[in-house]
Amino acid sequence: MRRAPLIAMQVGVGLAFLILWHLLTAVPMAGGKPLFDPFFFSTPLDVLLRTWKDLVSGELWYHLGITLTETVLAFAFGAIGGIAFGFLFARREILANVFDPYIKAANALPRVVLAPIFALWFGLGIWSKVALGFTLVFFIVFFNVYQGVREVSPVVLANARMLGMNERQLLRHVYWPAALTWMFSSLHTSVGFALVGAVVGEYLGASAGLGYKIHEAESVFDVTGVFSGMLVLAIFVIVIDTFVTAIEKRLTVWRPSSGTATAQG
Amino acid sequence: MHAPAEVRGTDTPAVRLSQVAITFALKGGGTYQAVRDINLSVGANEFVAIVGPTGCGKSTLLNAAAGLLKPSAGGTEIFGERLTGLNARAGYLFQQDALMPWKTAVDNVAVALEPKGVPRAEALARGREWLGRVGLAAFADRYPHMLSGGQRKRVALAQMLIRNPQILLMDEPFGPLDAQTRQIMGNLLLELWAQDRKAVMFVTHDLEEAIALADRVVVMSAGPAARIVGDYPVSLPRPRDIAEIRLDPAFHDIHKAIWATLRVEVQKAYAQGEGGKA
Numbered sequence: 001m002r003r004a005p006l007i008a009m010q011v012g013v014g015l016a017f018l019i020l021w022h023l024l025t026a027v028p029m030a031g032g033k034p035l036f037d038p039f040f041f042s043t044p045l046d047v048l049l050r051t052w053k054d055l056v057s058g059e060l061w062y063h064l065g066i067t068l069t070e071t072v073l074a075f076a077f078g079a080i081g082g083i084a085f086g087f088l089f090a091r092r093e094i095l096a097n098v099f100d101p102y103i104k105a106a107n108a109l110p111r112v113v114l115a116p117i118f119a120l121w122f123g124l125g126i127w128s129k130v131a132l133g134f135t136l137v138f139f140i141v142f143f144n145v146y147q148g149v150r151e152v153s154p155v156v157l158a159n160a161r162m163l164g165m166n167e168r169q170l171l172r173h174v175y176w177p178a179a180l181t182w183m184f185s186s187l188h189t190s191v192g193f194a195l196v197g198a199v200v201g202e203y204l205g206a207s208a209g210l211g212y213k214i215h216e217a218e219s220v221f222d223v224t225g226v227f228s229g230m231l232v233l234a235i236f237v238i239v240i241d242t243f244v245t246a247i248e249k250r251l252t253v254w255r256p257s258s259g260t261a262t263a264q265g
Numbered sequence: 266m267h268a269p270a271e272v273r274g275t276d277t278p279a280v281r282l283s284q285v286a287i288t289f290a291l292k293g294g295g296t297y298q299a300v301r302d303i304n305l306s307v308g309a310n311e312f313v314a315i316v317g318p319t320g321c322g323k324s325t326l327l328n329a330a331a332g333l334l335k336p337s338a339g340g341t342e343i344f345g346e347r348l349t350g351l352n353a354r355a356g357y358l359f360q361q362d363a364l365m366p367w368k369t370a371v372d373n374v375a376v377a378l379e380p381k382g383v384p385r386a387e388a389l390a391r392g393r394e395w396l397g398r399v400g401l402a403a404f405a406d407r408y409p410h411m412l413s414g415g416q417r418k419r420v421a422l423a424q425m426l427i428r429n430p431q432i433l434l435m436d437e438p439f440g441p442l443d444a445q446t447r448q449i450m451g452n453l454l455l456e457l458w459a460q461d462r463k464a465v466m467f468v469t470h471d472l473e474e475a476i477a478l479a480d481r482v483v484v485m486s487a488g489p490a491a492r493i494v495g496d497y498p499v500s501l502p503r504p505r506d507i508a509e510i511r512l513d514p515a516f517h518d519i520h521k522a523i524w525a526t527l528r529v530e531v532q533k534a535y536a537q538g539e540g541g542k543a
Contacts (some may be wrong), residue, residue, distance in 0.1 A: 158333055159363035159421075163428065164353060164380035173376055177367040254367045256410035 018044045042224040050228040060232060066209040067236070070126050070198035074133025075191055079183070081134070082141025087179065089142075090149035107139045111197070115204045124206055133197025140190045141183055148182030149175050181255070184248050191244050195237065210236070277345045278306035279432050279464030280330050285339035287325050298490045299325045303339070305483060305493060309431070310462040314475035316527060317485030318534030323468040324360075324436050326485075330466060331357050331434050343432070356430035358421055358438040364409045370416075371396060371405040374423045381428065395423040399453065415446040419453070426457060432464045439474070451478060451507040459504060472527060476519055477507045484526050487534035495526040 024036045026043040038046070054060035089096040115132050122128040152174055160174050202211025210233050217225025285303040288296050299322035307313045315323050328334040329341055332351040341348040343355075364373045375385070375392030383391070396405050399419040409417055418438060425433065439447040455478060458465065469475050475482045476499055484495035499519055501510060510516055 155359050155361045155363045156365060159357065159359055160365070161351060162331060162355070162357040163377045163424070166380065169379060173365060177365070181367070254408040254410070
């Protein structure tokens with residue numbers, strides 16, 4: 001599909017949703033009242049106005065900044081830890097075998113239950129949220145890097161060894177790029193989870209951040225505030241995802257994209 | 266068997282397999298003997314082709330010469346020295362794609378010099394030069410997936426040759442290519458080989474390709490426990506053109522003689538259901 005009509009249709013879906021929402025909550029019906037009570041469902045105009053107000057007053061930027069910081073830190077620490085341990089376990093079979101049940105158990109644990117404990121340990125500031133995000137990101141990156149190093153093509157490896165590469169050179173030219181490939185393929189998921197960790201942590205106990213803002217609005221039945229927070233969160237995710245896609249494109253330039261056919265002959 | 270260096274004359278074979286047998290342990294118990302009683306010498310300037318039916322252990326033999334596989338019996342000598350570990354004097358051209366997909370063509374070639382301690386700038390310059398020699402100067406900055414199968418083989422060939430190994434081990438390197446590309450690649454290989462005549466072990470299932478390229482054709486029996494059942498010199502004049510040499514009457518005579526041996530083994534392999542590939 002061509003780009004322009006596609007975008008037009010994407011915008012169309014959004015507009016249709018907003019118009020429907022508006023008709024149901026803001027336009028008086030037969031009884032003089034709208035079909036849905038705005039107290040429970042708010043109205044699109046109210047949500048947009050509130051978001052605009054928060055943006056202009058600068059309050060929103062502060063919360064956004066906190067959430068972004070937590071997300072970035074959670075992702076960075078989780079990725080570093082995941083890469084280090086993924087490599088170590090893939091190259092030292094014995095470690096992988098010994099720790100296997102514990103890693104599976106830790107990964108199966110719903111991380112949300114850890115949030116209060118992290119709040120207890122690290123306080124209500126950003127670090128308890130970073131810790132929560134870390135536990136989510138770490139396992140995704142860990143499993144992907146582990147898999148990536150284990151599944152290096154045996155032919156590429158044999159060829160590199162026949163070229164005379166030592167362990168260090170193999171690590172640099174073969175294992176590391178292979179592991180990164182797998183990590184990048186999970187980049188969207190892991191960045192998403194870093195954000196989930198941050199927002200859920202804020203939601204459960206914090207004094208700043210988008211999750212905190214949404215929670216605060218909920219506690220006073222401010223539906224407009226909740227929807228406004230969700231809207232900002234959604235836009236934030238799309239912006240981050242665009243950014244990640246750009247990085248991914250840059251770093252995986254060597255990979256065949258599904259669209260391009262290989263040259264023949 | 267450690268031959269003192271000074272005894273090594275010009276007639277010391279580059280590769281010598283003596284009484285080699287290779288047995289694999291099968292998953293779920295049991296063993297599979299791929300080859301046995303292999304005695305094969307490849308001279309320092311000799312181009313030897315190894316043919317045999319599918320699954321006869323030709324590649325296994327090559328892996329033994331490369332040091333990628335340890336024989337369960339017998340030994341491998343490289344220029345008179347017993348091989349332990351990988352064969353550092355050999356280059357290996359694989360049948361499958363073996364290039365690092367995350368490196369451009371020139372990086373793939375240049376990286377082969379890194380273990381030799383060549384500085385990166387020089388390695389890159391020499392890598393470009395080698396890509397020129399295999400006719401890919403314009404494709405140096407492409408990634409493998411942007412190249413055709415034949416072009417990738419050229420990169421792999423440059424990657425192997427840039428290290429200047431004394432022995433070339435090739436495992437059906439042109440197998441996946443189409444007929445015309447195979448001819449072009451065969452001629453390119455002969456042209457590059459003629460410059461310094463390294464020792465070559467060239468595995469193929471294509472008898473015509475074997476005769477067109479080699480000084481000697483070794484025939485292996487159907488597996489399991491494959492042996493060498495024939496060893497034929499190819500005294501066709503060089504330089505050769507792969508396509509034209511096939512029209513030579515002498516080519517036909519050699520082909521006829523070798524095929525008489527090979528056909529029996531191929532039929533045996535088919536009777537066993539494609540040679541009982543392990």
